[in-house]
Structures are given as C-alpha cells and as structure tokens.
Amino acid sequence: MSAKYIITVLCLATLMVACKPENGNADMVFDTSFKGARLSKVENIGEKKYVGYVHPESEPVNKSPWFAFAVTSKVKKNIELRLEYGTHKHRYIPKLSTDKVHWKPMELNKIKVDTTLGTATLLLEVSPKKLYVAAQEIETSVDTYGWMKKYVDGDYGVNLKVAGKTALNNANYVLEHEKKDVEDFIVLVARQHPPEIPGGTIGFKSFYETVFSSSETAKKFREKFNIYTFPLLNPDGADKGNWRHNANGVDLNRDWIDFTQPETKMVRQFVADKVEQGGKIRFALDFHTSYSGPYMLVLDSINETKTSGVIPKWIETIESTSSFKVEARQRSQELPYCYNYFFNTYVAEAVTYEEGDEINRDTIRKRASVYAEKLMQTLLEKQKNNAFTK
Numbered sequence: 001m002s003a004k005y006i007i008t009v010l011c012l013a014t015l016m017v018a019c020k021p022e023n024g025n026a027d028m029v030f031d032t033s034f035k036g037a038r039l040s041k042v043e044n045i046g047e048k049k050y051v052g053y054v055h056p057e058s059e060p061v062n063k064s065p066w067f068a069f070a071v072t073s074k075v076k077k078n079i080e081l082r083l084e085y086g087t088h089k090h091r092y093i094p095k096l097s098t099d100k101v102h103w104k105p106m107e108l109n110k111i112k113v114d115t116t117l118g119t120a121t122l123l124l125e126v127s128p129k130k131l132y133v134a135a136q137e138i139e140t141s142v143d144t145y146g147w148m149k150k151y152v153d154g155d156y157g158v159n160l161k162v163a164g165k166t167a168l169n170n171a172n173y174v175l176e177h178e179k180k181d182v183e184d185f186i187v188l189v190a191r192q193h194p195p196e197i198p199g200g201t202i203g204f205k206s207f208y209e210t211v212f213s214s215s216e217t218a219k220k221f222r223e224k225f226n227i228y229t230f231p232l233l234n235p236d237g238a239d240k241g242n243w244r245h246n247a248n249g250v251d252l253n254r255d256w257i258d259f260t261q262p263e264t265k266m267v268r269q270f271v272a273d274k275v276e277q278g279g280k281i282r283f284a285l286d287f288h289t290s291y292s293g294p295y296m297l298v299l300d301s302i303n304e305t306k307t308s309g310v311i312p313k314w315i316e317t318i319e320s321t322s323s324f325k326v327e328a329r330q331r332s333q334e335l336p337y338c339y340n341y342f343f344n345t346y347v348a349e350a351v352t353y354e355e356g357d358e359i360n361r362d363t364i365r366k367r368a369s370v371y372a373e374k375l376m377q378t379l380l381e382k383q384k385n386n387a388f389t390k
C-alpha cells in the first residue's frame with residue numbers, strides 16, 4: 001500500500017470528524033501503514049459512526065474477506081464501525097490487539113452482522129492507544145521470518161536457503177533439515193492463502209515445533225528423515241493483506257498443474273532437485289484454514305490403494321491414542337491442489353491440513369502437535385518395516 005494511499009484514508013476519516021487536517025491534529029486516525037493491513041476507505045456517517053470499505057486485491061476471489069487496520073482516537077470513546085465488503089460478505093470474527101502479538105476475538109455482543117447485506121457493525125472502544133483490528137491474528141513475512149530465526153540460529157541443524165523469488169521479486173525461503181546419508185524426506189508447505197492464520201500459521205508452527213522438539217520420536221525422526229519446509233509460500237500476499245492471491249492475482253493452490261507462478265514453480269523445482277539427487281519423498285502436508293474446518297483432504301479411495309497406507313495408519317493412531325477425531329475428506333486427484341501434485345508426480349502420500357476459522361487457538365496448537373507426533377511415529381514404523389511403495 002503506497003504512502004499516498006494511506007494519507008487518503010486518513011484524510012477521509014479525519015475530515016469527517018471535524019478535525020484539523022491542516023495541522024494533522026486528527027481526532028480519529030485509521031492506520032493502514034503496516035504490513036498485512038487492508039482497509040480501502042473510511043467515511044464518517046454520523047456521531048461516532050463510521051463505515052469502512054474492505055475490497056479484495058482482485059476479482060474473482062475466494063470468500064475470505066481479510067481486513068486489518070489500527071485505530072486511535074484523541075479521547076477515549078465508543079464508536080460504531082460498519083464494515084462493508086462490496087459484493088462479498090463478512091466472515092471472520094474480528095481479532096483485537098494493542099501490540100500485534102497478543103490477540104483476542106471480539107466479544108460477540110459487540111458485533112452486529114447483517115447476513116442479508118453482508119456487513120458487520122463493530123462496537124469499538126477507541127483511545128489514544130493504538131487498537132489493531134483484523135480478521136485474524138496478523139502474521140506477515142516479518143513475523144514468520146522472526147519465528148524461523150530460533151531454528152536457523154539454534155542447534156537444530158536447520159539451514160535457511162533462498163529457494164526462489166516471489167512474484168514481486170522478493171526472496172522466498174525454504175528451511176532445510178538435511179543429513180547427507182538420509183534418502184527419505186517430507187515436505188511442509190504453509191500459507192499459500194494469506195488469511196488462513198489458524199492452520200496456515202498457528203497449526204503449522206505447532207506442527208513444526210513438535211517435529212523439532214526434544215521428544216524421543218522427534219529426535220529419531222530427524223535422524224531418519226530429511227525435512228524441507230516452506231513456512232510462508234506467499235509472503236507477498238501476506239504482506240499486502242490479500243484475501244487469497246499472490247501478487248500476480250493468482251490463487252496459488254489452484255496452480256499445481258499449470259505452474260504459472262514463481263512460488264509454485266519454486267517448490268516443484270526444489271523437490272525435483274532433491275529427487276534427482278537421490279531423495280525419496282515420503283509425505284507432504286500443506287497447511288490451510290476453512291470455514292468448516294478442521295478436516296484433512298486426503299487421496300480418493302482408488303489412489304489410496306496405490307500407497308503404503310501412511311494416511312490411514314496415521315489417522316488410526318491419532319484416534320486411538322488421543323481425543324482427536326479426524327475428518328478425512330476424499331478429493332479427486334485431478335484438482336490442481338498442492339497435495340495432489342505430490343501424489344501425481346511422485347506417488348507420495350500428502351494431505352491438505354485444514355483448521356477452522358474460529359477454533360480455539362490452544363486446541364489448534366494441541367491438535368497439530370498430536371498430529372505431528374503421530375505422523376512421525378507412523379513414518380518411522382513404515383520405514384523400519386520397509387513398507388514404502390518404492
């Protein structure tokens with residue numbers, strides 16, 4: 001978002017509240033000057049009443065209307081802010097924060113959703129202290145790359161490499177945990193879709209942290225499997241506050257047959273190189289979030305028989321040793337999704353890991369951790385029994 005654009009938003013907001021824009025002494029400021037922000041325009045429509053317009057990066061677009069902004073007021077007061085999405089409808093329960101680190105969902109009695117118009121009116125307490133309001137917790141490239149530092153700088157044997165470039169020519173990263181004499185490997189892909197924080201960031205991070213934990217299973221797994229991780233496949237989209245797409249306006253998770261985008265091409269080339277060098281891909285996970293999650297997209301019943309059965313064994317282990325029940329949804333392998341690429345190209349088992357929009361964050365972390373532990377156990381057992389298909 002350009003600086004000029006930010007000023008437009010501020011002036012519209014400030015002009016409408018009888019402030020003094022000539023000296024910048026604004027009574028109310030809506031701020032979209034940070035990475036991940038999205039709020040297209042604000043209007044003052046009455047005493048302490050505002051309308052915020054939220055538009056997508058391009059059309060057509062998935063029904064995932066991301067918004068993120070900060071608001072400050074010279075004096076503490078309650079305002080009403082109606083969010084309008086054009087032809088789209090409100091979806092996410094707004095999350096609030098004063099530091100962009102700690103977030104909590106808005107209380108439901110402070111949100112009035114008009115399901116016919118698709119708008120949501122938020123009752124916000126504003127003050128001189130900056131209040132961040134966003135569709136989900138804000139996680140930009142700065143946040144994800146900051147989280148990675150622990151593994152890259154620490155004693156984890158993780159190397160950070162530039163695997164390619166994004167549509168905006170930014171570096172795009174892979175985290176490599178690789179031992180030279182190890183052939184079997186897994187691939188983790190996260191955050192193709194910018195707003196999908198619950199699974200794409202919170203679940204993914206917990207999964208990764210479990211794989212790199214000091215549990216006996218994790219330590220053994222890291223001895224026996226190489227782990228290649230794309231922690232934020234769409235950093236441009238995340239930083240621009242996109243609803244769905246990369247910077248070229250393309251849904252990356254519909255690009256795994258045509259490979260028109262630098263982000264998907266990058267993963268394809270990376271995996272092809274590893275296989276060329278003798279690596280054997282044994283599993284892949286692609287982390288997402290859906291309105292109706294949690295669930296996993298898995299192989300259809302015919303294709304499942306061509307595999308060594310990691311997925312059924314994994315699910316059985318999760319359900320028999322924890323309180324989690326796995327909803328596995330079978331999808332056609334003809335769909336241009338990431339997980340199908342791994343199966344269609346390498347007969348590697350893979351899943352789309354979907355969390356739900358508003359699932360309790362501790363539950364998301366716990367689920368991902370259990371799933372990671374049980375997947376590692378399952379893969380180690382298959383390896384030990386020489387049960388991989390080829």
Ligand SMILES: [Zn+2]
Pocket residue numbers: 193196253287288289
């Ligand atoms: Zn998604």
